Amino acid sequence: MTVCVSRRAALALAPLAMAFLAGGAAPRSPDLRGSRVRYMPIDGQSNAYNPPSGAISPFAGLPPAADAFGFANYFAQRGPKPADVSRMDRLSVLQDHARANASLAVLLAHALAGGGPARLWNTTGQGARPLGTFLPGGTCWDNALTAARQARQVIEQSGGQAELGPYVFVHGETGPHSPVYETLLRQFAAAIRPAIAQAFGAPSMPPLMLVQINEAEDAGDHTWPAQSQYKVARDTPGVHLACPLYYAPLHDLSHTTLPGRVMFAAALADAIATLEQTGQWQPLWPTSVKRQGAVIRVRFHVPYGGALAIDQDWVRPTPNYGFQFTDDSGAPPPISAAAISGRDEVTVTLAAEPRGGNPRLRYAWLNDLDHDGWSGGRGQVMTVTSKRSPFLELGLGVPEQLRHYAVRFEEPCS
Numbered sequence: 001m002t003v004c005v006s007r008r009a010a011l012a013l014a015p016l017a018m019a020f021l022a023g024g025a026a027p028r029s030p031d032l033r034g035s036r037v038r039y040m041p042i043d044g045q046s047n048a049y050n051p052p053s054g055a056i057s058p059f060a061g062l063p064p065a066a067d068a069f070g071f072a073n074y075f076a077q078r079g080p081k082p083a084d085v086s087r088m089d090r091l092s093v094l095q096d097h098a099r100a101n102a103s104l105a106v107l108l109a110h111a112l113a114g115g116g117p118a119r120l121w122n123t124t125g126q127g128a129r130p131l132g133t134f135l136p137g138g139t140c141w142d143n144a145l146t147a148a149r150q151a152r153q154v155i156e157q158s159g160g161q162a163e164l165g166p167y168v169f170v171h172g173e174t175g176p177h178s179p180v181y182e183t184l185l186r187q188f189a190a191a192i193r194p195a196i197a198q199a200f201g202a203p204s205m206p207p208l209m210l211v212q213i214n215e216a217e218d219a220g221d222h223t224w225p226a227q228s229q230y231k232v233a234r235d236t237p238g239v240h241l242a243c244p245l246y247y248a249p250l251h252d253l254s255h256t257t258l259p260g261r262v263m264f265a266a267a268l269a270d271a272i273a274t275l276e277q278t279g280q281w282q283p284l285w286p287t288s289v290k291r292q293g294a295v296i297r298v299r300f301h302v303p304y305g306g307a308l309a310i311d312q313d314w315v316r317p318t319p320n321y322g323f324q325f326t327d328d329s330g331a332p333p334p335i336s337a338a339a340i341s342g343r344d345e346v347t348v349t350l351a352a353e354p355r356g357g358n359p360r361l362r363y364a365w366l367n368d369l370d371h372d373g374w375s376g377g378r379g380q381v382m383t384v385t386s387k388r389s390p391f392l393e394l395g396l397g398v399p400e401q402l403r404h405y406a407v408r409f410e411e412p413c414s
Contacts, residue, residue, distance in 0.1 A: 007234055015271070019399075023310065028159055029072065029157065030091055030092070032091075032155070032158040032160035032162070033146070034159065035117070036117035036158070036160070036161045037069070037117060037155045037160035038164070038207055039151040039152070039164050039165060039166065039200060040105075040108070040165045040166070040168070041124045041165075042122070043121075043123070043124050043134070043140070043146065043167065043169050043170075044124075044169050045129065045173055045174065046127030046173075046255065047104075047173070047211075047245070047254070047255060048104055049104055049105070049125070051206045056397065066093065066113075066262050067113055067114065067117075067119065068109035068121060069092065069120045069121070070094040070095065071089075071092075071120075071150070071154065073087040073088075073089075074339055078328050080126060082139060083124070083143040083146040083150075088147065088150040088156065090154055091120065091154050091158055092108060095123055104261075104264075105122070105263065107269075108168075108265055112269050116276070118160065124143045124147055127172070128174050129174060130174050130190065131171060131176065132176070135184065141192075144196065145196065145199040146199075148199035149199045149200070150201040151200065153160055162201075163202075164200045164206050166209045166240075166276070167193065167207070167209065168209045168242075168272075169192075169208060170212030171225070172212070172222065172225035172226065173225075175224065175251040177224050179221060181224045182227075182228035182231060185228050185229065186232055189239050192208065193207075193238060207238050207239070207240055208239045208240070209242050209268075209271065209275070210229050210232070210239065210241050210242065211241065211242050211243060211264075212223050212243065212245060212408055213229070214245030214246055214254065214256065214375050215246070215250060215253065215254055215376065216254040223377075223410075231256040239273070242272070243267040243268055243283055243404065244405055244407045245264060246315075246375040246377060246379065246408065247403075248261060248263055250373055251373075259396040259397060261338070263398050265399075266389055266390055266391060266402050267404055267405075270385070270387065271283070272370070283301075284300055284301065284381070284383055284405060285406065285407045286301075286363075286406075287301050289412070294333070294351070294353045295300070295347060295350075295353065296349075296354055297341070300344045300381075302383050303383060304385060306384070308343065308344060308381060308383060309340070309383060309406070310381065311381075312405075313400055314398075315374070315379070315405075316373070316374045319335075320337075320338040321379055321380040321381055322378060322379025322381065322406075323346070324365050325348070325359070325362070326359075326360050327360065328357045328358045329356025330405070331356075332354055333353070333354055334350070335350060336350060336351045344383065348361065355409045358412070358414075359412060360410050360411065360412055361411055361413045362406040362409070363379050363406060363410075364379035364406070379406055381406040382405045384401050384402075385403065387403045388400065388401060389401065
């Protein structure tokens, strides 16, 4: 599997796409007769679509992704207004317009271009809204189903064979910041998959692809969404955790810089491609956490059978590479060392054997420490894949090889 920008495919429609991006007359809906066209819905809060502050279009040096489409007059529904169906009546080459520079849909489209079906991208959702507003009965919910119905219609009007891709959901900054988040997330996962399938007319439910929260104000409370996303993906069939976001630098309390955003998009695109091709995806996450005395051994699932590594050149260093130990004593022993001890194992050594009840190991746990451009809860455990980053040509200084970082978690270690 190669996740890269396909220049040959892109150049085929480059004149059409460039005319559209330059602000020329809107092109008529493309002729997709006989082509598979996969609808790719994205939903959630502002990180599902919001560009970095002050960003300019990052794709001036890249050809358009000619196999990526959007609704011709409707890039994304952001906010509480009902979707305008009249603006969702035909397709055009996906645009990167002034209000959506580096939008997630555009980044994913370029990372996934070539070697597969054409894709129709659309984004719904609303920033700064708690999870309950995305459940049935709300405008966000209605807009997601409206877009799915219109997607099938315009694909078939263009002669394409309509398919339904994974449902990407990026949420968490506005909670609710309590155990209720897990309850609501389970309700959302159980409801959105059959509802989208029915609205689109798909024969089976799409997988739900979650992204783990990066950072936000009052971060101590934001452990609930992060841990809920981890737990729901672990035990719910059809729900997958694509990747964390803490490795993406921040330009404010919750939104990433452009380099961080393209790293996020590359990891998410790789997870999507693997899920589509194999029907499976597991991120870099723990498979066992066992303690003997003061020594804790953590085994991980490492994507593609790779090896663990410690990031030394991208993520801002953090104590013990992001590991923390806690218990109910009020004074748990500190960590004296953390080190990779095998291809898929990390050994964490405590300064003394813990005596408190409910001992727990945490990784990249959110806190209210000074961010200084990074999440206060970050980690350095990763695996480096053999795949080249699909965004090197943008000159943003991101690592050359695509990386997957360990997800944020808390696990018992009694």
